[in-house]
Amino acid sequence: MSTPESTPVSxxxxxxxxxxxxxxxxxxxxxxxxxEVAPHTVTALIGASGSGKSTLLRCANLLEEIDDGAxxxxxxxxTDPRVDQDAVRRRIGVVxxxxxxxxxxxxxxxxxLAPRRVHGVSRAEAEERARALLERLGLGGRADAYPDRLSxxxxxxxxxxxxxxxxxxxxxxxxxxxxxxxxxxxxxxDVVRGLKDEGMTMVLATHEMGFARDVADQVCFLxxxxxxxxxxxxxxxxxxxxxRTRRFLRRIVEAGRL
Amino acid sequence: xxxxxxxxxxxxxxxxxxxxxxxxxxxxDYTPSERRLARExxxxxxxxxxxxxxxxxxxxxxxxxxxxxxDAPGWPRTKETFFSAHYAREAFPKVLExxxxxxxxxxxxxxxxxxxGMLIAVARTLRGPVFFPLRVLAAAYTDFFRxxxxxxxxxxxxxxxxxxxxxxxxxxxVLLGGTALTLTYSAYVAEVFRAGIESVHPSQRAAARSLGxxxxxxxxxxxxxxxxRRQVPPLLNDLVSLQKDTGLVSIGGAVxxxxxxxxxxxxxxxxxxxxxxxxxxxxLTIPMTRFTDWVTARMDRRRAQGGSL
Numbered sequence: 001m002s003t004p005e006s007t008p009v010s011x012x013x014x015x016x017x018x019x020x021x022x023x024x025x026x027x028x029x030x031x032x033x034x035x036e037v038a039p040h041t042v043t044a045l046i047g048a049s050g051s052g053k054s055t056l057l058r059c060a061n062l063l064e065e066i067d068d069g070a071x072x073x074x075x076x077x078x079t080d081p082r083v084d085q086d087a088v089r090r091r092i093g094v095v096x097x098x099x100x101x102x103x104x105x106x107x108x109x110x111x112x113l114a115p116r117r118v119h120g121v122s123r124a125e126a127e128e129r130a131r132a133l134l135e136r137l138g139l140g141g142r143a144d145a146y147p148d149r150l151s152x153x154x155x156x157x158x159x160x161x162x163x164x165x166x167x168x169x170x171x172x173x174x175x176x177x178x179x180x181x182x183x184x185x186x187x188x189x190d191v192v193r194g195l196k197d198e199g200m201t202m203v204l205a206t207h208e209m210g211f212a213r214d215v216a217d218q219v220c221f222l223x224x225x226x227x228x229x230x231x232x233x234x235x236x237x238x239x240x241x242x243x244r245t246r247r248f249l250r251r252i253v254e255a256g257r258l
Numbered sequence: 259x260x261x262x263x264x265x266x267x268x269x270x271x272x273x274x275x276x277x278x279x280x281x282x283x284x285x286x287d288y289t290p291s292e293r294r295l296a297r298e299x300x301x302x303x304x305x306x307x308x309x310x311x312x313x314x315x316x317x318x319x320x321x322x323x324x325x326x327x328x329d330a331p332g333w334p335r336t337k338e339t340f341f342s343a344h345y346a347r348e349a350f351p352k353v354l355e356x357x358x359x360x361x362x363x364x365x366x367x368x369x370x371x372x373x374x375g376m377l378i379a380v381a382r383t384l385r386g387p388v389f390f391p392l393r394v395l396a397a398a399y400t401d402f403f404r405x406x407x408x409x410x411x412x413x414x415x416x417x418x419x420x421x422x423x424x425x426x427x428x429x430x431x432v433l434l435g436g437t438a439l440t441l442t443y444s445a446y447v448a449e450v451f452r453a454g455i456e457s458v459h460p461s462q463r464a465a466a467r468s469l470g471x472x473x474x475x476x477x478x479x480x481x482x483x484x485x486x487r488r489q490v491p492p493l494l495n496d497l498v499s500l501q502k503d504t505g506l507v508s509i510g511g512a513v514x515x516x517x518x519x520x521x522x523x524x525x526x527x528x529x530x531x532x533x534x535x536x537x538x539x540x541x542l543t544i545p546m547t548r549f550t551d552w553v554t555a556r557m558d559r560r561r562a563q564g565g566s567l
Contacts, residue, residue, distance in 0.1 A: 019291065028288075068294040081301050 012075060014039050014170050014201045015060060020069035022055055022225075029055045031225045033069070037170070037218070040199040044206055044216035044233070048248065051222040053205035054097075057172045060203065061092050074169060090118060093163030097175040099155045101147040101162070107134070108143040111162045119166055126165070133161045137191055153184030160191055164200075171195065173204035177211075189215075209252050213237045221245045342530045349522050349531035353538055356518035361542075363436055363504040363514075368497055370440045375447030380482075382448070383455050385473060396448070403445035408503060412438045416510035431510025439507070443500050450492045454485030490557070494550040498543050505539065515539065 015037040022030040030052050037043050045053040058064040060071060062078060062085045071079045078088045101110050111133070112126040121129075134140055137157045147155055156176055163171060173192065177185040189211050195202065196215055206212050212219060212233065219236040221229040221244075229236055229245045240246045327333065381389070381396040403411070415438040420429040428434065458481045466476035486493075508517035515538055519531035 021288065031288075068288075068291050070293055079297070081297055081304070 011038050013037055013072075014074060015203065016072040017056075017060070018070050018072075020056075020059060020071065021067045022052075022059055022064060023067055029225050030059065030066075033225070033227055035220065035227065037201060037203055039201050041201060041217040042196050042215050043203045043218045043220065044212035045203065045220050045222055046206065046209065046212055046236075046248075047222035052225040053222055054174050055225075056222070057094070057174050057203065057205055060170075061094055061172055062088055090166065091169040093166065093168030093171045095156070095159050095163050095171070095173045095176045097178050099147070099152075099159045099179075101155055101159055103147055106144050106146055107139070107150070107158050110147065110158060111165045114162070114166050130161065130165055133164055134158075136194075137161055138187070151184060152180045153187045156180060156184075156188045157191055160188070160195075164195075169201065171200055171202045173202060173206075175205050175207060177206070177208055209237070209249070221248065223248070338528075340529050340533050342528055345522065345526060345528045345530035346534050349519055349534045352518040352522065353515045353531065353535045356513055356515035356535075357538055357542070359432065359507075359512065359514040360501070360504040360539075363432065363439070363507065364497075364501045367436050367439045367443065367500060367504070370436075371443040371447050371496075371500065372493075374440065374444035376451055378444060378448035379451035379455060380477065382452055383477070400445045400448050403442050404449070406442065408438070408442050408506065409509075411442050412506055412509055414438075415441075416507070431512040432507060435504075435507030435510055435512060439500065439503060443496060443503075446496050447493065450489050450496060451485065453492075454489035455481055457488060458484045487557070491550055491554045494546065494553065498546045498550070501543060501546065502539055505535075 013036040015035065017033055017035040020030050020033040020035075021028070033052075033056060035043070035056075045056060047053055055064060059066050066079055069079070070077055073088060073091060077083070078085075101107075102113070105113065108127060108130055111130040112121075112123065115121040115126040115129070116123060131140070131143055134143055137160065139154060139157055139161070142150060142154060142158070147158065150158065156179075160176075176192075177188050180188060185208065189208065192202070192204070192211075193215055204212075204216075214233075216233045219231060219233050220227045221236060221240075221242070223244050229240060229242045236245065237249065240249060330336075378396045378399060381392050382400075384393060412435060416431050416434045419427065419434055455477075462480055462484065463476050466480040467473070471479065505514060505516040508514050508520065511517070513521075515535045519535035522531040523529055
């Protein structure tokens with residue numbers, strides 16, 4: 001399966017969404033959403049629960065079929081029904097809020113599953129890379145443990161390694177710290193910072209405003225399925241133009257989360 | 259861009275969308291784009307093509323099967339011995355009459371099996387030293403009756419027990435046959451229940467116990483409801499199997515569907531009645547199987563929270 005490993009030197013967006021619309025039953029979850037994610041940048045999606053952040057990520061990964069609009073990955077329209085969805089997903093890594101590790105496999109097997117079964121990497125090579133990644137994320141000793149034996153922060157770092165093991169073009173992070181104890185949040189966010197420094201292109205939905213402000217090149221505030229405001233972290237957090245954004249940020253500050 | 263007054267406790271997506279991305283038009287002014295329509299046209303065309311291919315392939319397969327069967331040597335003789343319309347007509351009402359016995363056996367044994375199976379499963383999961391003999395007995399019971407061939411079980415109970423000439427013990431082959439079926443099947447069902455109980459994550463029991471529920475209450479209110487729900491498909495599977503095996507009580511002389519067919523075959527030496535009885539059982543099983551599929555599919559749908567995978 002040789003998907004054109006296009007590594008555009010240009011600044012053509014890795015992910016582009018145009019007028020994306022998604023409904024569940026009668027309710028419109030995403031409405032006319034446009035998004036451009038440039039290579040080696042981090043985009044943070046913020047907004048209240050139910051504003052459509054997670055749905056947007058799931059649409060980008062084709063876990064949800066969009067109703068209208070279109071999505072491009074590296075210039076290829078992936079919402080075209082002729083597209084091989086599996087091939088698209090092979091190029092996108094996802095980390096879920098609830099880790100979604102496979103409980104019946106060791107950490108190492110969790111990580112090497114896709115490289116070996118989908119990408120045809122040899123066991124030795126896949127394990128070597130997995131161990132290297134684990135080492136780098138401070139999980140060197142846990143390769144043979146089962147997920148249930150790990151703390152939440154460790155599990156989430158394993159999930160990140162699992163997503164990275166296939167060398168994705170784009171990494172989607174869906175509220176990856178929402179299920180973690182406060183003291184474990186830091187270790188996971190540090191990993192994401194490290195990935196940013198290495199140039200990984202990421203889109204993340206998050207409630208960690210301080211983190212979003214710190215790490216994001218682009219911040220999108222979603223409200224009722226609409227990207228209500230977007231801009232640099234500085235602009236959105238420092239000088240929001242929309243009343244709703246201001247109100248949202250005020251509540252966050254009151255809750256002591258920024 | 260409009261900004262409407264709204265209150266803070268808002269749940270995002272469901273506040274009536276008056277934020278149409280800058281247009282500021284209240285309500286949903288959505289019209290499908292050309293892109294969407296083209297996509298839907300393509301998907302429809304693909305579905306039509308798939309249907310056409312399926313129909314053609316089915317037709318060809320059916321034709322080939324037909325030709326192979328009809329051209330096979332000995333087909334006329336097979337047809338007369340197994341598919342005689344005359345004997346089918348004679349056997350059908352008698353077989354149906356006998357089937358009523360099978361259905362009643364199924365209902366009674368099914369209920370008994372579920373209750374007994376549940377009791378055995380629970381006995382096996384009881385903790386505490388007092389229950390040690392109970393646990394051992396339950397384990398021995400399941401080991402024994404799962405291993406014992408049903409036909410031997412039936413012969414011992416249906417043919418052997420009357421030979422004891424015990425006072426107050428029935429010699430009715432239906433009752434005895436039902437007993438034998440219940441013995442074997444409750445062992446199977448007990449294992450299904452036990453697997454279900456053990457598949458409920460320990461954290462559920464921990465949560466229940468930490469609310470102050472006793473072990474028994476935790477089992478009754480938290481573990482068993484989840485276990486049973488999860489085991490519905492394998493349970494129905496066992497019930498379908500039980501339904502067929504009710505035909506085995508005919509070895510004791512009870513006139514069920516199988517026996518009714520057997521009587522005619524013995525007289526005529528034409529085997530059509532067996533086919534009739536067999537088909538009647540199949541016909542009885544199919545609704546049950548479809549029901550199982552439906553239940554399973556519904557449970558899967560509930561568990562998968564959205565997504566098109």
